[in-house]
Amino acid sequence: MSSSGCSSMTDYAPKTHTQSPTRVRGRSFWLVFLSLAISMYQAAFELTAVGMALPSIAEDLNADDFSWVGSAYALASCAALPMTGGLADAFGRRFALMGSLLLFVIGSTICVTGLGGGGILALPTIVLSDMVSLQERGTYQGILGLTWSVAIVTSAVAGGALADSGHWRWIFYLNLPITAVSMTLVFAFLRSPLPPGNVREKLKKLDWIGNGIMIASTTICCIALTWAGVQYSWGSAQVLVPLIIGLFGMLAFVYYEIKVASVPLIPFHLLSNRTTIVGYIATFIAHLTVIAIIYYLPVYLQACLGDSPVKAGGVHALGITLTVGPFAILSGISVKVLKKYRPQLTAGWVLLLVGLGLYTTLDEKSSIGAIVGRELLFGSGLGFLTATTYFPVLAPLELSANARALAFFNFLRSFGQVWGVTLGASILQNELLHRLPASFTETLPSGVQVAFAVIPHIKDLPEPVLSEVRKAFADSVRVIWWAIFGIAVFGALTHILMREIPLPTHTDDNWALQGNQTKHVGRERAHNIDVEMQLPQSRVIVISKDT
Structure with missing residues (x-):
């Protein structure tokens, strides 16, 4: 047990005195993991593809409040997230994930996928926590980070191409066959325990x-x-x-x-230690930052450089998409090898802040080389952060808290995305109101509110209006970069309060997946392991436990 004189909060870590076993994982394990990766891919694909096609969607729908096109998905996703932990505990991991995938399919047919997207964003991390101990999870989390990166690349190209051709609704329809594969794998191979009780009793617990x-x-x-x-x-x-x-x-x-x-939606006893709190803050800020870049960098590229949606989200955004995945894997592997997470988070914040700071120097005449260089720095830092922020969240907590802790983790991730989209849209609208030339805004039927929808047509404007409009957009987007840079600085400063907590080497036996049992090789069974755990009322006891 450890304490700090500078804070009333205390960090408690599960402590074991045995070596982590060597594990051999079978076919069922990898097929379940594949289904988790596919689910994560779908959530990331939908979010980034919508951002890429946003100007075309706004134009097609004659949207005045364009920001709702983006924030509606994140907000609906956010609505489902806090309850995913309770649903997973009440109905079991398999039924909760199948239900989320089913909602996602239904939503895809009517172009409203947010509710299902929230579940498939959170539940893969909950199931993974049942399958792999926190100490080993870095590599697997890195692979999920690579999945996210692949989704960004493919969604940028697919979303841009579909937007260019006027078929943006296929961004949603493409989910149907992919979800079918994921549901098949989950149904066939995810054999998690089913908690007792009838449906009414379980619903009352939510x-x-x-x-x-x-x-x-x-x-x-x-x-x-x-x-x-x-x-x-x-x-x-x-x-x-x-x-x-x-x-x-x-x-x-x-x-x-x-x-x-x-039965609290968010058990606030999880927030009784500063390391978990800092991990949650980092999660919120990192995803607020990334969604602002994903949504408004294409705005800058299309409005100021005349890029098509495919170029803006694909070719000219490769600096981000090609670095997030590899650096997420590097970060995850290094956590497993070093059994530490603070060095990776430090590197992530430094690279992220340098990249964001340089974004604020871009103008309407910046070269693609200058833009990609900044993307490389930002994407590298983002890879480190996205793969590592939940280690400080979970390390101080008892294993039984994993589901609700991860549900809150994913809620803050989506909540950050809601605020990233909304704040960015509010800044962009207000700045354009003051910066766009009157000769341009007078031609718009609803004034500056529909400026986002005319981005595809800016390149056709005559001079000097063209240069004035591009400068207005560049200066307006720069204010977004300054705003999220300031928020990211706050996140980096909270990192100082984080402690390095030893990572647990075991999983929760109550949620061991049937048919996916781990084989232990070359280790004698250990007895009487002392485990120090944090109780809901912040009391600490020492339990003697047989493994």
């Missing part, structure tokens, strides 16, 4: 009220930020009232979870 309060509060805040400075002034009642209500709703959610909820 925190419906807490989930409703949180989603309503987030939605109201997003509405206020979307309206602010464009449809209504920042000081107007139309902006301040929903913003205040939304923020108070979030405070009410925290109070309800701590004081009222019998």
